[in-house]
Amino acid sequence: MDRPDSDIPDGLKPALRRLDGPVAVWPGFDARGLATARLAAARRRRMLIRGASLAAAAGLALAVIIGPWRERGARGDLNGDGAVDMVDALVLARAVDESKAQRSWDFTGDGAVDRADVDRLALGAVRLSGGGL
Amino acid sequence: MPGQDPRTDAELVAALNAGEPSAFEALYLRHRDWVFRVARRYAPPGEDPADITHEVFLTLLRKFPGFRLTARLTTYLFPIARHTALARARARQVEARLTPLTGRAGAVSGPGMDGPSPELAAAVDTLPPGQREVLLMRAVDEMTLEEIALALAIPLGTVKSRLHLALQTLRSDARARRYFENFG
Structure with a gap:
């Protein structure tokens, strides 16, 4: 290369600029452009807020669904409130009385779900102070 | 008036990121003509460069908050304007090309000027598009070689050689x- 690349002849630059022509916009051009931008910005803000609300709602829903599910995993938490307590013992007692007890509620491990399991659950609840069996 | 905002582009970008809408107006007014010129250069027949200009600024606005300015703002605006115009050409199924300088409406002539030279326009229009593009970015848009490389996403060496060949x-x-008589 025989000369610096930025060396465009002085006369050529203004000549090219003149050929490129001036910018002529109609009255209201800026107003329209800026109004459109404001509208888009407002829409975007609403979308961001809506998105944040949706995310919060989704988080809440997940907390509602997953939270108790995880807690229900605690052995003995029959009502799924996150604690193993006397209420669970009452739930079990009622289930046994109504023959609606589930096999997994056999806390004594004797193959049957009966009053002995209610006693074991109640004892565990009292001893562990809500901790589980 | 927002157009006379004394803050730099970087300061306006920071203000816009912080949620100050008037910073956008200032950026718009500062760069509107520049974007319009680029839009006009690439706009396909039948497309209004003004519409493209508005779309460019909308695209810029969508980058906020979170836009990081690491080069001159025009380096970002140029590819947006170019892409927007070329996309419109594709949508219209017309050839995407640089608008010729020949017969450009509104070319300026006035006292003390040697007038818009149709001969120069014709000569520039015969340059290969890549060379013409770089020449106009350098001479009309006043972009540095590095900025041109960044805006076109091509190597700096390619920019240099295209400009060199165009001038040659x-x-x-x-x-x-x-135009080269008293030059070098």
Whole structure:
């Protein structure tokens, strides 16, 4: 290369600029452009807020669904409130009385779900102070 | 008036990121003409460069908050304007090309000027598009070689060689030779 690349002849630059022509916009051009931008910005803000609300709602829903599910995993938490307590013992007692007890509620491990399991659950609840069996 | 906002582009970008809408107006007014010129250069027949200009600024606005300015703002605006115009050409199924300088409406002439030279326009229009593009970015848009490389996403060496070839061609073209007479 025989000369610096930025060396465009002085006369050529203004000549090219003149050929490129001036910018002529109609009255209201800026107003329209800026109004459109404001509208888009407002829409975007609403979308961001809506998105944040949706995310919060989704988080809440997940907390509602997953939270108790995880807690229900605690052995003995029959009502799924996150604690193993006397209420669970009452739930079990009622289930046994109504023959609606589930096999997994056999806390004594004797193959049957009966009053002995209610006693074991109640004892565990009292001893562990809500901790589980 | 927002157009006379004394803050730099970087400061306005920071303000816009912080949620100050008037910073966008200032950026718009500062760069509107520049974007319009680029839009006009690439706009396909039948497309209004003004519409493209508005779309460019909308695209810019969508980058906020979170836009990081690491180069001159025009380096970001140029590819947006170019892409927007070329996309419209594709949508219209017309050839995407640089608008010729020949017959450009509104070319400026006035006292003390040697007038818009149709010969120069014709000479520039015969340059290969890549060379013409770089020449106009350098001479009209006043972009540095590095900025051109960044805006076109091509190597700096390619920018240099395209500009060099464009100038070499114009120098040897009788229609443009007079611009090189007292030069080098």
